[in-house]
Amino acid sequence: MFRYDEKVLKDQLLELIRLAATDLPVDVVDAIKAARQNEPEGSAARNVFGMLLKNIDLARDESTPICQDTGTNIYLVYIPEGVSMRKLTALIKEATVEAVDKSYLRPNAVDSLTGKNSGNNIGEGQPFIHFEEWDEDHIEFKLMLKGGGCENVSTQYKLPDVGLGAGRDLDGVYKVIVDAVNAAQGLGCAPGILGIGIGGDRTSSHLAAKTQLFRKITDTNGNPELAELEARLKGDLNELGVGPMGFGGNTTVLAVKMGALHRLPASFFVSISYMCWAYRRHSMTLKAGGEVSYD
Amino acid sequence: MIKLQLPISEATIRELKIGDEVVISGLMVTARDAAHKYIHENWPDWLNPIMENSMIYHCGPVVKQRDDGSWSFVAAGPTTSIREEPYEASVMEHYKVRAVIGKGGMGAQTLAGLEKSGGVYLHAIGGLAASLAKTVVRVKDVYMLEELGIPEAFWHIEVKDFPAVVTMDSHGGSLHTTIKAKSDAVAKKLIFG
Secondary structure, eight states: OOOOOHHHHHHHHHHHHHHHHHOOOHHHHHHHHHHHHTSOTTOHHHHHHHHHHHHHHHHHHHTOOSSSOOOEEEEEEEEOTTOOHHHHHHHHHHHHHHHHHTTSSOOOOBOTTTOOBOSSSOBTTBSEEEEEEOSSSSEEEEEEEEOHHHHHHOEEEESOBGGGTBOSSHHHHHHHHHHHHHHHTTTTTSSEEEEEEESSOHHHHHHHHHHHTTSOTTOOOSSHHHHHHHHHHHHHHGGGOOOGGGSOOSOSEEEEEEEEOOOOTTOOEEEEEEEOSSOEEEEEEEOTTSOEEEO | OEEEESSOOHHHHHTOOTTOEEEEEEEEEEOOHHHHHHHHHHOOGGGHHHHTTSEEEOOOOEEEEOTTSOEEEEEOOOOBSGGGHHHHHHHHHHHTOOEEEEBSOOOHHHHHHHHHHTOEEEEOOTTOHHHHHHHEEEEEEEESHHHHOTTTSEEEEEEEEEEEEEEEOTTSOBHHHHHHHHHHHHHHHHHHO
8 A cells, every 4th residue: 555645745746846847857958058059159049048048047046937837737647556546636736726826836727718717727627637557666746847839839730641742651750740840930939849649549649749758858769760760850850940939040959759659540640749948847756655756 | 239218219119120139128018818809809098008109028927926915026938929910910009019029929910010000029038937037127017917817917017128139120020031931941841852
């Protein structure tokens, strides 16, 4: 039986939210530093990257949100057998309300029918929490804050796409991704990180794309064919010249991460989840004794 | 670096060209999606003194209320502007707004409006929320907080040295169109060979 103290876990979840909102992960900061080095001295792009890095430090030092759009709070929670999803959901919501009080999160849940903001970031479908049971003996909470600007440029294609000459193969996948990033320009707060879901149905495909965004920027895809395509896309997309914020520059994407699901014979979806440069994600591991660690 | 002090004249705004880097000081007002919809349905007179020869900032801030009831901005970067494309040209003309500040740029209708009524589009850096909140030295007032909620209310704020870049000017220039044309050409080559 997995036991934990509810009050303590609520505070630990609040700390996870604080980290996600205010402390950009090291792999992302390193990628932005490298992008800055790759722009000429005195260019607008280099200047923008410099300002981003200062903002990242300021947010971390003062424990304030990196971006005011603290986004959809997306949780992937991995639990051992027998842990109550209902209780964990309640604790996540409690921590969320407290995070709004502390100005780590913006109240971001608007009733789609009345237009009324709930005021505490809780609403139908918010936050988004996806549970999976696993064989491990600990709980892992993965959290990503994904803002509206980049979510709005995220998209889904179905192959074949006649207009793009994109067929039902990896070459077709490549073409629709180029099209999507070109269409996005700077609107999703470039440079972006792309999570790509190939296959599945419309729902599972998008979830697969978002799940890819929990990978580290520096990792390599276990599938050699996808690893090669990720690298090729990153290089080619940076040829577009969109640059940071769409001001023009050598870095349009920081990374491309792809995963594939089985599909129906009739369907071939490609889902593109565009994440902004403020790529806010952290995870927390909770052991049976109540000990936690953050990553 | 060009210093702009609000309120600002149409003549000064018409001198600006795409690529100019500016820092802004003075009183401006936030307005985003729900606020623009509200304006278009009501055209309220109370906005006249707030908007005339001033700027609209596309921003939904994270705020903190002090014990005495006053507010401060905690995080306040720009939001994507293109969603206000159906509204902005007429709002700027009606209230004599001299600039909108946001991110991502706007479309042909707004660009034509800037030329007609004398305005510019100023691009702030998306996600620069902690830094830009520091430039908000005072929250003078907030309007329609109850109806629109914190992110979408009209926040009347005083800024000091708020940095932005002119990406659309009153002479028909748009940096976004230039970048997009280059990017389109590369994309076409990558897709069709």
